[in-house]
Amino acid sequence: MYVHAVGAEQDRMKAVVLGAGAIGSVIGSLLAKRTDVDHVLVADRSVDAAKTLASKFERGKVEASKLDAKDVEGMARAFKGYDLVMNVVLPRFNFTIMDACLKAGVNYMDAATDLAISRDRPGDAVKERPYEKQLAYDARYRDAGLTALLGMGADPGISNIFARVGADRLDTVEEVLVRDGDNGSVEGHEFAALWSPDTLIEEVLMPALAFHGGRFVRLGSLQGEEVFPFPAPVGPLTVYNVDHEETQTLPVFIGKGVKTMDFKLALPKELATALQVFQRFGLHSGAPVEVEVKSTGERVRVAPRDVLTALLPNPKDLASKATGAASIAVVVRGTKDGKKAGWQIWFTLDHQATYRAYGFNATAYPVGAPMAMSALMMARGEISRKGAFPPEVLDPAPFLRHLPEFGIQVQEKRLA
Amino acid sequence: MYVHAVGAEQDRMKAVVLGAGAIGSVIGSLLAKRTDVDHVLVADRSVDAAKTLASKFERGKVEASKLDAKDVEGMARAFKGYDLVMNVVLPRFNFTIMDACLKAGVNYMDAATDLAISRDRPGDAVKERPYEKQLAYDARYRDAGLTALLGMGADPGISNIFARVGADRLDTVEEVLVRDGDNGSVEGHEFAALWSPDTLIEEVLMPALAFHGGRFVRLGSLQGEEVFPFPAPVGPLTVYNVDHEETQTLPVFIGKGVKTMDFKLALPKELATALQVFQRFGLHSGAPVEVEVKSTGERVRVAPRDVLTALLPNPKDLASKATGAASIAVVVRGTKDGKKAGWQIWFTLDHQATYRAYGFNATAYPVGAPMAMSALMMARGEISRKGAFPPEVLDPAPFLRHLPEFGIQVQEKRLA
Numbered sequence: 095m096y097v098h099a100v101g102a103e104q105d106r107m108k109a110v111v112l113g114a115g116a117i118g119s120v121i122g123s124l125l126a127k128r129t130d131v132d133h134v135l136v137a138d139r140s141v142d143a144a145k146t147l148a149s150k151f152e153r154g155k156v157e158a159s160k161l162d163a164k165d166v167e168g169m170a171r172a173f174k175g176y177d178l179v180m181n182v183v184l185p186r187f188n189f190t191i192m193d194a195c196l197k198a199g200v201n202y203m204d205a206a207t208d209l210a211i212s213r214d215r216p217g218d219a220v221k222e223r224p225y226e227k228q229l230a231y232d233a234r235y236r237d238a239g240l241t242a243l244l245g246m247g248a249d250p251g252i253s254n255i256f257a258r259v260g261a262d263r264l265d266t267v268e269e270v271l272v273r274d275g276d277n278g279s280v281e282g283h284e285f286a287a288l289w290s291p292d293t294l295i296e297e298v299l300m301p302a303l304a305f306h307g308g309r310f311v312r313l314g315s316l317q318g319e320e321v322f323p324f325p326a327p328v329g330p331l332t333v334y335n336v337d338h339e340e341t342q343t344l345p346v347f348i349g350k351g352v353k354t355m356d357f358k359l360a361l362p363k364e365l366a367t368a369l370q371v372f373q374r375f376g377l378h379s380g381a382p383v384e385v386e387v388k389s390t391g392e393r394v395r396v397a398p399r400d401v402l403t404a405l406l407p408n409p410k411d412l413a414s415k416a417t418g419a420a421s422i423a424v425v426v427r428g429t430k431d432g433k434k435a436g437w438q439i440w441f442t443l444d445h446q447a448t449y450r451a452y453g454f455n456a457t458a459y460p461v462g463a464p465m466a467m468s469a470l471m472m473a474r475g476e477i478s479r480k481g482a483f484p485p486e487v488l489d490p491a492p493f494l495r496h497l498p499e500f501g502i503q504v505q506e507k508r509l510a
Numbered sequence: 511m512y513v514h515a516v517g518a519e520q521d522r523m524k525a526v527v528l529g530a531g532a533i534g535s536v537i538g539s540l541l542a543k544r545t546d547v548d549h550v551l552v553a554d555r556s557v558d559a560a561k562t563l564a565s566k567f568e569r570g571k572v573e574a575s576k577l578d579a580k581d582v583e584g585m586a587r588a589f590k591g592y593d594l595v596m597n598v599v600l601p602r603f604n605f606t607i608m609d610a611c612l613k614a615g616v617n618y619m620d621a622a623t624d625l626a627i628s629r630d631r632p633g634d635a636v637k638e639r640p641y642e643k644q645l646a647y648d649a650r651y652r653d654a655g656l657t658a659l660l661g662m663g664a665d666p667g668i669s670n671i672f673a674r675v676g677a678d679r680l681d682t683v684e685e686v687l688v689r690d691g692d693n694g695s696v697e698g699h700e701f702a703a704l705w706s707p708d709t710l711i712e713e714v715l716m717p718a719l720a721f722h723g724g725r726f727v728r729l730g731s732l733q734g735e736e737v738f739p740f741p742a743p744v745g746p747l748t749v750y751n752v753d754h755e756e757t758q759t760l761p762v763f764i765g766k767g768v769k770t771m772d773f774k775l776a777l778p779k780e781l782a783t784a785l786q787v788f789q790r791f792g793l794h795s796g797a798p799v800e801v802e803v804k805s806t807g808e809r810v811r812v813a814p815r816d817v818l819t820a821l822l823p824n825p826k827d828l829a830s831k832a833t834g835a836a837s838i839a840v841v842v843r844g845t846k847d848g849k850k851a852g853w854q855i856w857f858t859l860d861h862q863a864t865y866r867a868y869g870f871n872a873t874a875y876p877v878g879a880p881m882a883m884s885a886l887m888m889a890r891g892e893i894s895r896k897g898a899f900p901p902e903v904l905d906p907a908p909f910l911r912h913l914p915e916f917g918i919q920v921q922e923k924r925l926a
Contacts, residue, residue, distance in 0.1 A: 284790065285790075285791070292804065364790075367783065367787065368787045368790065368791065371783065371784045371787040371788075372787075374700065374701075374780075374784065375701070375784065375818065375821055375822070376821045377793065377817075377818070377821065380804065380805070382803065382805055382806075383817075383820055383821065384820065385812055385816050385817050385819075385820040386816060386819075386820065387798065387811065387812050387813065387816050388708065388796065388813060388815075388816050388819075389796070389798055389813065390798075390811075394810040394811075394812055395803065395806075395810075396801055396803050396810055396812055396817065397803065397804060397805065398817055398821060399804075400801050400802060400803050400804050401793075401799075401801050401812065401814050401817045402791065402793070403801075403802075403804075404799055404800065404801040404802065405791055405792045405793065405799065405814060406791070
């Protein structure tokens with residue numbers, strides 16, 4: 095077990111949390127109580143959101159600021175003097191934020207890439223993998239002596255670490271499967287998304303990338319339906335191919351001849367059916383359309399997805415009410431000493447227990463916690479690699495050591 | 511075959527067509543070319559819609575006017591001197607229009623009742639049948655020596671006549687089933703409602719009334735799924751219980767001990783699934799909700815169903831493009847001479863053939879044609895009953911004689 099060297103000068107940290115939403119709140123709450131964190135700047139395009147979040151923590155240690163994630167110069171000025179920027183705004187701002195960090199000479203971390211920039215259609219040859227645009231910062235970060243740790247939440251993040259753990263135990267890797275499941279529910283709500291319904295609808299319906307037989311393929315939406323036996327207490331859930339960061343990096347970085355990699359998300363079958371209906375009728379679209387309001391005769395412009403979002407419960411109102419548990423499970427299969435071998439590595443988190451322990455449910459907490467943990471690991475030199483890279487290129491051992499300190503118990507089993 | 515007495519004074523007619531939509535267009539086009547019709551007033555809350563419709567017909571014979579279906583006094587003044595008002599606006603205006611006809615001393619006809627006024631919930635004891643509110647005008651119309659022929663389109667309308675034909679051939683009636691099917695499609699559209707999508711969504715999702723074992727029951731939405739073998743060229747289609755006018759009147763007026771009566775509409779299974787999803791998420795609702803438009807930050811009020819309607823093709827743009835055929839089939843089963851007996855009576859109409867012959871497809875035409883036909887029958891004294899009543903109380907023989915003149919070939923078969 096790593097022993098924390100309290101007060102050692104080189105371990106101390108000043109961090110920016112950019113984005114005062116649910117994940118920013120988790121990171122803020124974990125960093126604010128650390129004695130080895132000197133200062134946290136919570137920044138958001140809404141200064142009110144930033145102030146509300148900062149006000150929950152020790153005055154002086156945590157400050158709030160308005161920052162526009164499109165404004166490279168403004169961000170670069172604000173980031174100067176900090177050790178690390180933790181980007182938890184929408185991933186479409188990753189590039190400007192990475193630019194600002196380079197300008198300010200500050201390390202960078204995020205939890206998602208902008209998958210929506212791919213224009214590849216299902217069945218097309220895969221021409222672009224959006225992650226490549228972020229990985230293209232590698233040389234510049236390395237040259238600047240800076241670290242950009244990409245996708246360091248639950249999944250991507252812990253899932254990439256688990257894939258590395260499994261791959262390290264094998265001589266060759268045949269397949270890596272990432273499975274994200276949650277049997278959670280909220281009483282009184284038939285469908286209760288525990289993260290932004292707007293994001294849920296957009297992400298889940300994007301044509302999913304997968305890596306089949308050694309090449310990237312672009313699948314349609316909600317394909318690959320099957321039941322995955324999540325470990326107790328989650329249990330078996332129906333999962334579907336969903337576009338996700340791991341699919342873009344693990345086939346490239348895990349090595350050992352990996353042929354198959356995909357990411358599947360558990361969705362209630364009824365919700366999957368509903369999402370397919372939304373897509374068929376264009377209700378999933380974020381593009382505004384002109385609508386005649388029958389009761390008034392007015393014409394308004396509104397995106398169908400805005401209306402869907404308005405009809406769904408606000409995840410903020412559900413955060414404390416979710417019961418059940420979430421799990422991220424990674425299966426790695428291949429060979430060891432010439433024989434078939436495989437590992438499943440996972441964690442499960444109970445929503446109510448997590449809420450009681452940390453003030454967040456098992457949807458938000460395991461995204462923010464690995465980021466806060468990794469920030470501290472960077473401050474302590476446990477993550478020292480320079481460049482822009484995903485988590486699976488790092489030594490997984492320190493991650494496995496620290497995750498339990500944050501309430502994330504890593505479990506594993508050998509697969510037959 | 512009835513021979514039309516051209517020019518006989520008592521047969522001549524002046525009619526108001528209230529509502530310049532698709533059905534009003536069918537009625538207008540059929541009446542305008544009749545030499546026994548002296549004058550048609552096309553009235554609508556939109557004078558432009560009325561004028562556009564009237565301009566298609568012989569100038570002088572057909573006139574346009576603005577009329578507000580909520581304004582009893584204004585309508586009564588406008589109706590004076592006419593023989594008949596044919597109400598083809600939304601059925602929620604039936605009561606004010608019936609009031610205006612009484613005031614003006616003019617006969618009345620419509621094609622639908624306002625089913626939406628029932629507040630009974632599925633499983634509840636049926637406290638109200640909306641049709642009773644229209645039938646309650648019976649004494650007043652009788653006292654005034656006027657006729658209010660209720661629900662005289664395709665279904666209700668022809669379907670009620672068919673039920674009467676079948677019942678008249680039996681000694682006792684066990685069940686009356688009305689089935690409405692359409693195998694039509696429009697190239698390039700997965701779901702192409704040939705009538706108002708707004709009305710389709712509202713009607714189909716209303717809890718359906720049915721008459722089971724001699725009592726009215728209120729079912730949920732889209733229950734009773736089964737395949738009904740519509741006659742060729744329509745063929746077998748999946749049908750669902752839908753709230754409809756016939757269910758409210760046939761069990762009361764058909765007599766002969768009828769125990770079971772229901773109405774089922776054919777819907778593509780995928781559309782039925784979609785409608786259930788809309789209902790589950792509240793997307794079917796016509797009540798405006800506040801929506802945040804993500805792209806602009808504005809807040810607008812819009813009904814989810816307004817948005818759905820905006821996303822679906824406009825039936826006006828599809829009218830000429832539908833291929834396939836529609837059918838209304840009525841099954842009447844019971845006993846004759848102490849033995850089980852039954853009849854199926856139906857018509858089918860091909861969309862393209864109907865469009866070529868009449869300028870309307872097989873969705874709009876068979877609603878308007880029986881109304882125009884019945885108007886002429888009233889003028890000729892073939893419908894002379896006074897009061898407010900549904901079609902099944904009338905002698906069906908003249909209807910069966912005249913329907914073929916309007917291109918509606920009635921077919922029948924004895925059921926095993």
